[in-house]
Amino acid sequence: MQTHLRGRDMITTQEWTRDEIDTILDVAIDLKRRRALGEEHALLRDKVLAMLFFFSSTRTRASFEAGMAQLGGHAQFIESKTTQIAHGDTATEIGEILGRYNDGIAIRQVDWDLGNRYIRDVAAASRVPVLNMQCDWYHPFQALADLLTIVEKRGDLSGLTVNVSWAYAASYQKPLSVPQSLILLLTRYGIDVRLTHPPEFKLQPEILEQAEANAEQSGGSLALGNDFDAGFEGADVVYPKSWGCMLTTPDPEESADIGARYKDWIADERRLSSASASAGYMHCLPADRGVEVTDAVIDGPNSWVFDEAENRLHVQKAVMALTM
Numbered sequence: 001m002q003t004h005l006r007g008r009d010m011i012t013t014q015e016w017t018r019d020e021i022d023t024i025l026d027v028a029i030d031l032k033r034r035r036a037l038g039e040e041h042a043l044l045r046d047k048v049l050a051m052l053f054f055f056s057s058t059r060t061r062a063s064f065e066a067g068m069a070q071l072g073g074h075a076q077f078i079e080s081k082t083t084q085i086a087h088g089d090t091a092t093e094i095g096e097i098l099g100r101y102n103d104g105i106a107i108r109q110v111d112w113d114l115g116n117r118y119i120r121d122v123a124a125a126s127r128v129p130v131l132n133m134q135c136d137w138y139h140p141f142q143a144l145a146d147l148l149t150i151v152e153k154r155g156d157l158s159g160l161t162v163n164v165s166w167a168y169a170a171s172y173q174k175p176l177s178v179p180q181s182l183i184l185l186l187t188r189y190g191i192d193v194r195l196t197h198p199p200e201f202k203l204q205p206e207i208l209e210q211a212e213a214n215a216e217q218s219g220g221s222l223a224l225g226n227d228f229d230a231g232f233e234g235a236d237v238v239y240p241k242s243w244g245c246m247l248t249t250p251d252p253e254e255s256a257d258i259g260a261r262y263k264d265w266i267a268d269e270r271r272l273s274s275a276s277a278s279a280g281y282m283h284c285l286p287a288d289r290g291v292e293v294t295d296a297v298i299d300g301p302n303s304w305v306f307d308e309a310e311n312r313l314h315v316q317k318a319v320m321a322l323t324m
């Protein structure tokens with residue numbers, strides 16, 4: 001267990017050692033147990049987290065805000081469009097100023113080719129930890145919650161096969177951040193990770209290189225495929241979700257048109273039945289029901305989505321308690 005994490009940013013799990021990530025999981029499990037028992041755990045009394053959102057959220061906002069209250073502190077919700085950012089407040093000014101009012105700054109900025117840069121610029125100017133609530137490249141707290149969920153359901157992770165797959169959705173061109181953070185984190189735990197997507201829906205090459213290096217070090221693997229059905233076959237965990245083809249075209253309409261060629265990429269009972277008998281179905285949510293996944297799968301006995309969503313709360317509390 002690592003005990004010197006105060007002041008650290010969480011922008012990507014890739015910047016945390018395996019020992020440090022194990023510490024987050026240990027603390028998350030402890031805080032989850034303490035909440036279940038009704039034990040007080042006001043570890044951040046009088047501390048304040050600024051939550052700056054440039055994009056909508058259900059789970060991220062609700063879980064960070066609830067988590068800060070349960071830790072004895074407060075979270076202030078700041079929607080970018082209600083601020084003076086559009087009138088000139090720079091990322092450096094946001095880091096300097098919110099860092100002086102608060103004990104942590106959490107940011108969601110998912111605009112392609114901007115979000116990660118913005119969060120890094122705020123972090124460079126901030127005297128307090130900066131927490132990435134999702135950018136264009138990474139969604140570290142989602143991946144941590146997903147890892148915790150797989151640990152709880154499966155225990156020993158080495159040799160497990162997890163299929164991180166693209167699926168069709170019509171609602172909007174979702175960021176690359178969830179699949180990228182997943183393949184980066186799961187490959188550090190000896191997991192055999194499959195990454196399945198149509199050719200146009202590539203992830204960033206540098207992320208693939210990092211994930212391959214992680215797998216080599218951990219004894220896991222990263223296998224790339226373009227066959228939706230084959231991704232499910234024999235998998236222990238399936239994680240089919242949509243993302244945009246930002247690396248093929250920057251135009252969201254063209255990306256939507258390309259995605260529409262793959263409307264048959266829907267997680268359904270036939271495909272799930274080809275996975276291992278007790279395979280878990282995971283999705284970060286929100287899901288396009290009836291498009292990305294059938295009701296029978298997302299509401300079925302193999303679905304882990306509510307435990308997964310709950311674990312956002314516990315891993316975020318752990319990181320806040322350790323860093324703030």
Ligand code: CP
Binds near residue numbers: 056059060142286
């Ligand atoms: N999974 C996730 O980040 O959910 P929200 O977009 O609702 O926060």
